[in-house]
Amino acid sequence: GENVEQHPSTLSVQEGDSAVIKCTYSDSASNYFPWYKQELGKGPQLIIDIRSNVGEKKDQRIAVTLNKTAKHFSLHITETQPEDSAVYFCAASETSYDKVIFGPGTSLSVIP
Amino acid sequence: DTGVSQDPRHKITKRGQNVTFRCDPISEHNRLYWYRQTLGQGPEFLTYFQNEAQLEKSRLLSDRFSAERPKGSFSTLEIQRTEQGDSAMYLCASSSLGTKNTEAFFGQGTRLTVV
Numbered sequence: 001g002e003n004v005e006q007h008p009s010t011l012s013v014q015e016g017d018s019a020v021i022k023c024t025y026s027d028s029a030s031n032y033f034p035w036y037k038q039e040l041g042k043g044p045q046l047i048i049d050i051r052s053n054v055g056e057k058k059d060q061r062i063a064v065t066l067n068k069t070a071k072h073f074s075l076h077i078t079e080t081q082p083e084d085s086a087v088y089f090c091a092a093s094e095t096s097y098d099k100v101i102f103g104p105g106t107s108l109s110v111i112p
Numbered sequence: 113d114t115g116v117s118q119d120p121r122h123k124i125t126k127r128g129q130n131v132t133f134r135c136d137p138i139s140e141h142n143r144l145y146w147y148r149q150t151l152g153q154g155p156e157f158l159t160y161f162q163n164e165a166q167l168e169k170s171r172l173l174s175d176r177f178s179a180e181r182p183k184g185s186f187s188t189l190e191i192q193r194t195e196q197g198d199s200a201m202y203l204c205a206s207s208s209l210g211t212k213n214t215e216a217f218f219g220q221g222t223r224l225t226v227v
Contacts, residue, residue: 004154034215043116043203043218044155089154096214097143097207099168102154 002027004092006103014111019077021106023090026071030092033066033073034100038087047088048075049096080110116219118204124225125194132190133222137206144187145216146179147203148172155203161187162209194226 003026013019031052036044050057050064057064066073090103117136125131137144147155159169163184181187201223207216
């Protein structure tokens with residue numbers, strides 16, 4: 001089955017700096033890669049996703065890249081703000097409507 | 113409809129008791145998923161439904177766990193004879209197969225504590 005790894009497990013950045021989280025997956029059948037943000041006591045919130053026919057996608061300060069050959073994908077947050085502080089999960093799935101396999105998470109702290 | 117709704121938000125139960133959680137998906141979402149999340153970990157898939165049919169169950173779903181979606185709308189997850197290891201956040205998500213936007217959206221979760 002699919003296995004998703006994620007690094008780093010914790011990340012601390014100064015406000016305004018960029019943050020990068022990297023993930024790898026194992027199952028070549030995966031074609032959908034969502035990223036979730038989870039704040040304390042809340043459920044995961046989808047912030048951006050990418051499909052295997054696209055190498056990069058950007059939404060304001062957030063961008064994701066996908067290298068399907070290497071089975072790597074990454075999340076980039078630019079101009080970080082304190083409200084970006086949360087746990088971020090990468091995930092993989094065959095399609096957007098299949099079960100999702102999550103990585104272990106990255107706890108991001110943005111220091112004002 | 114503002115999103116996936118889960119009830120209760122918190123549940124404390126004694127070991128050996130049965131508990132039941134409810135999930136109301138986003139209106140007209142035909143797929144519904146249950147996940148379990150322990151502290152410091154990512155959510156783990158338990159089971160999912162398409163309408164009222166339960167299509168897949170994880171090996172994490174022991175015989176003490178049962179999920180239903182009798183009318184293809186809300187779903188319940190029951191845990192019988194709870195154990196301390198069942199303490200976790202139980203998350204529900206829903207998505208819509210067959211429409212343009214098929215991404216899954218999560219509820220706030222039910223936090224279970226078994227004492």
